[in-house]
Amino acid sequence: MKNWNIRAHEVAYLLNPAFCGRILYTTIKTYGEKTNRAFSFPLIYLILPLVLHKGTRNCINSKTQLLLWVQRYPQLLIDFPQRARELIPITNESVEFLLQTGKVVLTSNGELEVPASTRSLSKSKFVDDEVTECIKKSEHIARWFAGAGKVETIYIELGVRP
């Protein structure tokens, strides 16, 4: 990840750690509410490539289970592995940001969770339509992961491995 002063403007402004961290935070929080378990670390790299891609984001709907949704829209996964690879540094930075601000903690098992004691982040401050939609869709993704079974199953269905 390049230094802040030599980073491209689009990357710095549109993919900044606060925005991306807000998305990851929503997913981790909703997942915890649905399953009462902490969020498995490898899954964190699959969230941004789904939410930030406009075409995919429009089709996300947790009313359909993840495995059935993948069978219905196979064309959306055509360049999913490349997008995931390129977003890894951004994801790393966002996770670090969340850990530094204490909004998310690392459990002894290496999983992520939102501590119950902190105040939750507002969904309506500092947002516009697109940001609100990103936050809503990351909740959908959390419900998907909660009902889809093991981490292995989710990776295999999306056609990727670490």
Next chain:
Amino acid sequence: MQIRELVLYGYNGKVRHLPFLLGQVNIITGRSKSGKSVVGDIIDYCLGGDSCNIADGVVRDNVSWYGILLQFDCERVFVARKNPNKGQQTTGFCYIEVGEKIEVSEKLDFSSNTNVDGIEQVLTGRLGISENLNIPIEGQSRLPLAANIRHALYYCFQGQDEIAAKNFLFHHQSDDFITQAIKDTLPYFLGVISEEALALENERGLLKRKLVLEKRKLEENRYLMGGGSEKAISLVGEARQVGLIDSLTQVNYQDYHAMHTILQDAMNWTPSKVPSNSAMDRLTFLQNERQQVQEECDDIGVNIENAKKFVGETAGYYGEAQHQKVRLESIGLFEQLDFNPSKCPLCSGTMEQPLPSVEMIKTSITNLDKSISNVTREQPKLRSFISELEQEREKKQERLRAFEFEIDGLYKQDNDRKCIQDLSARRAKVVGRISLWVESVEADMESGKQEEAIKKIENRINEIDNNLDRESVEERKQSALSRIQGNMTTWATELQLEHCDNPYRLDLNKVTVIVDKPERPVPLKQLGSGSNWVGVHLITYFALQQFFINIKRPVPRFLFLDQPSQVYFPSELDEKNIDWNEVNKMYQFIIKRTEEMEGQLQVIIVDHAEPNKDKETYEKYICENWWPIDKNLVPNDWYEEKP
């Protein structure tokens, strides 16, 4: 695909395992009402299908989830399906898990993550059934049918009432419409339909449209080309009249080429200048539009390439012997995160004291990779998406050509407008007529090329027609069936079936087996004796499985046989009348055929025959013995009252 294990999860929280050995004969022997036939129904239920055929009774009352662990070439799949609640006919709650070396869950710690359609699609894809479609001939009213795993399973089961039936040969054939479905899908499984059939159908559709357009253009060209010399002569006359050709110039009306040259020179006349008009604005607009459509066209081209690469179509491996298995793609976690013991994985900074939670991050990623790195991905169904894109690209290319025609026309029009004055107008008119004629004569070269292009398209369409031709498919089908017939006849002799000195063959029009006696062909239902019927069912199923295995067709590699020895037991208690020789002969046949396949075929038999005679021979094949009163499919302590 073979079966590693069946597992039942009870409402009481207990678990019953039923493991099988791969690649060989597995026998479950037991008294009546111990649950033998239910095993087959459970396997069928877990592999999809809308209804639950598991009979009412102990099993339905005590089991909450059924599970099956399947073994594929590179991975295992665990499928579980919920038992329908009391009063319900069926349920759609299913669970699926994939991994290289997974085992069944020790307890019911999973919940539904997919439905029956999802299971059928996953199994169809992993089995290797490519996108296919059987389109009935014109005039028949049924819809096109795509073969999936449910159709493949017709060749894997023989129920208790099916294995000795004389009126029906295949599993479920007594249900409505199944006979027609078998006729429609068996050609695909026999491999007589090319794997590329669907792609070729789409190509043929596109080419036919193109052919119509090209032919129309050729017609228009020919129409414009009006005559040769006669036209030239009349044009020379007009040109003389308006002064384009000097009246003193000698013209040889017999020399076509001389007239052609004179007329071409006449076209070089230019009138006085006239201010240009606003056609230029339209021109700029058209050129911008053209540029945009060209870019859109290029974009679609890129998308098509990416989609084809994703499906694996570009490698060109569609041969019968090789189904391209696509691997999972790595997202590069091991390259981009630091896995050294003293470094932080996220920022690569050095940690003086490595924290256990941070080490756990690296461990969880490493473990995940170990368990899925060799698993394959199902081939996604992108045919309709790709053909939509190809059609869109065709349409855009037509628009491009239309734009280019219009742009050329505008240039010409603009040139022409500059010539408007009185004499200029008349001269211009004549020049116009001359130029049209000259063009159409020159375009004669074009029509030669066009005819060539049309011929090429027609040839390609013929090629595709041959490939998809119904007659050649019929020929290939007959060739496959005659190969199967060889085995069936040999084995009929081995089992000493009735009329076994004559050929036994599988007839797909009547979907039954026919013995070709010299006087007349005899179908299965006119053969006598139950032992013959069972023998015919066995030789058919083993011949089909051997055929599928040898040419690597996507059919599950197991056979489930329910009570093949029933015809030798006139009544359960009548021990003296049992013809043990015959039973032995049949079992030896089954064991020999399975061993010939060297581990590629798995056979599961449930039977009534108690293995007291020849205990040593069969002992190694018996995996469950339910003759003792306390041994059943569902363990007694699940439902018996405690004293």
